Amino acid sequence: MPANPFNAFTDYGIGIGLRVPHYQHILTKKPVVDWFEIISENFMVDGGRPLQVLDQILEQYRVVQHGVSLYFGSADPLDRAHLKKLKVVVKRTGTPWLSDHLCWGSVDGTYTHDLLPMPYTFAAARRTAEKIRQVRDYLEVPICVENVSSYTEFHVSEMTEWEFLTEVVEQADCGILLDVNNIYVSSRNHGFNPYDYVDGVPHRRVAQMHIAGHTKFEKYVLDTHDHPVIDPVWRLYAHAIRRCGVTATLLEWDDKIPSFEEVHGEALKAHEFMGGARAALRGKTQPAKVGSS
Amino acid sequence: MKRDAGRPARTTRRAAAPPATVHGTRDLKALQRAMAAAVMRPLTAASRTQRRWIDGRPTAKVVGEFIKPNERLSAFERLEIYNRMYWFRLLDCVYEDCPGLRAVLGERKFRRVAEAYLVRHPSRSFTLRNLCDRLAPFLRAHPRLTAPRAALAYDMARFEWAQVEAFDGPARPPLTAGEIRGVNPTRLRLGVQPYLSLLALNHAVDEFVLAVKTNALRHDASNAPNAGPAGGKPRPLALPRRGRIHVAVHRHQNRLFYKRLEPAGYRLLCALREGKTLARACEIALPKRAAASLVWQQQIRDWFQNWTELGWFFRWRGNSRR
Numbered sequence: 001m002p003a004n005p006f007n008a009f010t011d012y013g014i015g016i017g018l019r020v021p022h023y024q025h026i027l028t029k030k031p032v033v034d035w036f037e038i039i040s041e042n043f044m045v046d047g048g049r050p051l052q053v054l055d056q057i058l059e060q061y062r063v064v065q066h067g068v069s070l071y072f073g074s075a076d077p078l079d080r081a082h083l084k085k086l087k088v089v090v091k092r093t094g095t096p097w098l099s100d101h102l103c104w105g106s107v108d109g110t111y112t113h114d115l116l117p118m119p120y121t122f123a124a125a126r127r128t129a130e131k132i133r134q135v136r137d138y139l140e141v142p143i144c145v146e147n148v149s150s151y152t153e154f155h156v157s158e159m160t161e162w163e164f165l166t167e168v169v170e171q172a173d174c175g176i177l178l179d180v181n182n183i184y185v186s187s188r189n190h191g192f193n194p195y196d197y198v199d200g201v202p203h204r205r206v207a208q209m210h211i212a213g214h215t216k217f218e219k220y221v222l223d224t225h226d227h228p229v230i231d232p233v234w235r236l237y238a239h240a241i242r243r244c245g246v247t248a249t250l251l252e253w254d255d256k257i258p259s260f261e262e263v264h265g266e267a268l269k270a271h272e273f274m275g276g277a278r279a280a281l282r283g284k285t286q287p288a289k290v291g292s293s
Numbered sequence: 294m295k296r297d298a299g300r301p302a303r304t305t306r307r308a309a310a311p312p313a314t315v316h317g318t319r320d321l322k323a324l325q326r327a328m329a330a331a332v333m334r335p336l337t338a339a340s341r342t343q344r345r346w347i348d349g350r351p352t353a354k355v356v357g358e359f360i361k362p363n364e365r366l367s368a369f370e371r372l373e374i375y376n377r378m379y380w381f382r383l384l385d386c387v388y389e390d391c392p393g394l395r396a397v398l399g400e401r402k403f404r405r406v407a408e409a410y411l412v413r414h415p416s417r418s419f420t421l422r423n424l425c426d427r428l429a430p431f432l433r434a435h436p437r438l439t440a441p442r443a444a445l446a447y448d449m450a451r452f453e454w455a456q457v458e459a460f461d462g463p464a465r466p467p468l469t470a471g472e473i474r475g476v477n478p479t480r481l482r483l484g485v486q487p488y489l490s491l492l493a494l495n496h497a498v499d500e501f502v503l504a505v506k507t508n509a510l511r512h513d514a515s516n517a518p519n520a521g522p523a524g525g526k527p528r529p530l531a532l533p534r535r536g537r538i539h540v541a542v543h544r545h546q547n548r549l550f551y552k553r554l555e556p557a558g559y560r561l562l563c564a565l566r567e568g569k570t571l572a573r574a575c576e577i578a579l580p581k582r583a584a585a586s587l588v589w590q591q592q593i594r595d596w597f598q599n600w601t602e603l604g605w606f607f608r609w610r611g612n613s614r615r
Contacts, residue, residue, distance in 0.1 A: 041420050046463035047488060049547040069419040075322035082419050107325040111416040112332055112379055119324055121315040152371040153361045156315045156324065191363060219365045220374065 003245020003277075004204040006142075006175040009096055012248035014274075015064065016267045018057060019253070025260040027056055033264065035062040037250045038093070041069055044085040054092065063093045064208075064248075066177075067100035069111070070135060072145060072168075073118045073128045074104040083138050090139050097207060099144040099177040102128070102165060117150035120157035120164035129171035136174065144175035144207045149185040149214075149223035161186065162200040175207035178244070180237045181223065181252075185214050188221040198240045206244040211237055211270065212252040226255035228266050238273040246277045311359035324359060331356050332375045335412055340380070342373040383411055386421045390457060391428070392509065393502040394449045396530060397442055406438050406446075422461070425454055445533065448494045452502065455490035455542035459549055462488030465607035470598060473606070478571040482609035485566040489543040489605055491559060499540050499551040501533040545603055552603075558596050568609070 002008045013034035018026075025031070036057060043054050057063060067086070070078075090098060103115040118124055136143045147165055159167070169176055178201065187194035211234075213227030229237075229251070241247060251267035311327040312320040331352070337343055346355045353369040360368035387407040388395060395403040414427045429450035436443035464486055473481065485491075508530060539559035541552045554562070560578035569577065575584065575593070583589040600606065 044420065045422070045461035048459075048461035048464075048544060050461055052547050075318050075325055079419065104325055106419075107322065107329045109417055110329065110333075111419060112329060113382055113416060113421055114332065114375060114379060116325075116328065116332070116375070119315045119321070121321075123316050123318070124321050127318050127321060151366075151374040152368075153363075154324065154359055155361050156312070156320075156359070157361075189363075219370070222374075 003247060004206065006144075006205045006207045007245065007247055009207065009248050010246050012062065012064070012096075014267050014270050015248065015250045016263055017066075017250065017252050017254065018063070019257055021257050022260045022263070023053055027053070029260075030060055031260065031264065033061060035064055035248070037064050037066045040065045040067040040086055040089055040098070043089050043092075044082075051092075058093060063095060064250075065090065065093055065095040065098045066146075067098065068115070069105070069113075070100040071103065071105045072100065072131045072135070073102060073124065074106050074131075075127065076106060076109065078131055078134055078138075083135065087139055090141055095141060097142040097144055097175065098139060099146055099175075099208060101148050102145045102168060103148045115148040117148060117152060117154075118164065119154040120159045120161060122158060122167065125164055125167040125171060128168050132168070132172035132174050136172075142175060142207070143172070144177040145169060145172075146177035146179050146210065147182050147186075148179070149182040149189075151189055151220055151222075153190060160192070160197075160200070161190075162197045166200070166202055169202065169205050174205070176201060176205045177208045177210060178206045178240060178247075179210035179212070180240055181210065181212040181214060181229065181233050184233050184236055185221045185223045188216075194236050195239060198236065198243060203244045206240075206247055209237065209240060209244075209247050209249045210252055211249060211267075224255055225252045229269070234269070234273070237270065238276065241273050241277040242280060246274050249274070327359055331372050332379050333415060334376060335408060336377065336380050340377060342369065342376045380408075380411075383416070383421075383424065384408070386424050387411070387428075390425045391450070391453050392505050393453055393498060394428075394446060396501070396505045397445055397449050397532065398439060402439070406432070409435070409438055422457065425450070425457065429454055442532075445496050445498075448496045448533075449498050449502075451492060452494065452498045452540070452542065455492060456549060458490055459488050459542045459544045464488055464604075467604035468601060468606045468608060470601040473597065473601065478575070479573075481571040482568060483565050483571065484607040484609045485562055486543070486605050486607060489541055491554075491562050491566065492540045492542065493559060494538050494540060496533040496535055497538055498533050499538070499553070501530065502551075504530050541605075543603065543605065561593075561596070562600075562605075565606075 002010045015035035015037050016033060018036040018038045038054070043050050045051065069082070101115045103118060105112050105114050105116050118128070132143055132145065145165070145168065147161065165176065178198075180198075183194045183197045186192075187197065211229050212223070212225045213229055215222045215224040215227065249270045251263065251270070253263045253266070257263065310323060312323045315321050315324055334343060334347075342352060344352055346352045352372075353367065356372045357368040360371055362368045362371065384404065384407055387410070391403075398406060410428055410431050414431060416424055418424075429447060432439055432443070432447045432450050439446035465484060467486070468483070473483070508528060539554040539556055541554055541562070543550055543552065557578050557580075561574050564574035564577045565571070579589060
């Protein structure tokens, strides 16, 4: 049973990102993995090995698409040619939902290839929600938006990041991909309490979570995806799972990528926290015993 | 960074004018233009954010108008995180796509060229796959950047872009030799696979790129703490020989290959790609009276046998690629 209305994929369990250094291992050893998250853009190509690998993966595994270039928050209109290519991949994978970031990264058709933070204003939320709805209507697949790690804020902001996220997803009526590591990284960079963030988002909309490692510098924390998950992030994840219920979870490891077993092993640590959330859910649904407090 | 590589791109050319509020899409766009111009501004030689803005004002003052500082980082320092990440990410991508050009120019000059290219041609695509699509024309238009190896650098950029296209370019269902055999050559038109690039080059860059890749592999393989002297910098390679070569850059069973072509074979394939019939393509590509020569007839049969086995032809339906 899903933990919430936007989380019909509770049983997806724990996934990992499909990355090139692991291709051979996955295709030859066929390890048991709940699901793989692919970066959509890596497969928005016309032919060659990427599509061959994707088809082989699809024969064996469930795949969910995650994007890095829709830029819901860009003031630019959506690029129809881009969406058309994306829809081809959506049809190929049968992804149950599609996620991308609550950010911008292009202006006037020039791309920074970065996930740049939004100004947290009502007008920006309106524009962003409008574009999310357009994408959902065109792709005909549920959309989830992911909170990004950020290193700067704008003077013009009118609300907190989690209030902005809430404003956007409520207006767009879409799901949230809650990146717990990104919340932690941004909380260190901007000085807010990460638990306030987790408590402040609409839990019923959280359809997926991300966990990852990061790198700490002297004056800031950078979202590098090149380390195991640190304990404070696991604790924040445990809190998020308690609040949102059991949620499809994915470990991101994109740089200095270790062996497949190491990455998968790190991801499976999430089971420990999911168990707690399942128990809590069972407690809620079972009738209270007579005499219990 | 050199400024002789043409005008900077539109976004960085536009003066930053951040809005005081964001009450609509126009304000949002103005803020995003201001931020993008700052993020994409070239770094100093020491890979730091430039202290002065385009118009001579302190960058700290310009970005302080829209970026909020915190107790640990000034607005300038916060911008610098994004500014450096932008350049490192894009330069990494050019490094990865152009190992041959890098070996030809050397590290320092390659970086200067890559930066100049990205200033003139920032990414206009959602994917970094296309980042170097205008590099070869750019090098041809700015030979001073790569002097005295301008011709070699241009050949190399064309060759390395052809590899990107061969890796994941579109493919049409290939024709077999049997499907071609017996068709009247005055009527037979053949499409040449869009992922296949036909290049006439003035340097043996194909051999050089293979040597660069082998060198890099050897270096990686020995890059262990106890590897001894072999674990140092990759050994310098002799630059490619000068001399006309004709190469097909293609893929077979989804693996990348380079194939040297005879000049006549190259001309024949180019003519077919342009939509000429087989008979007309042979007239253009082969010496006069070749049609009457048994040697040439055998040569053409061998080429077509090989090219169809490689899946290079598809059923002609007009130009698939210029």
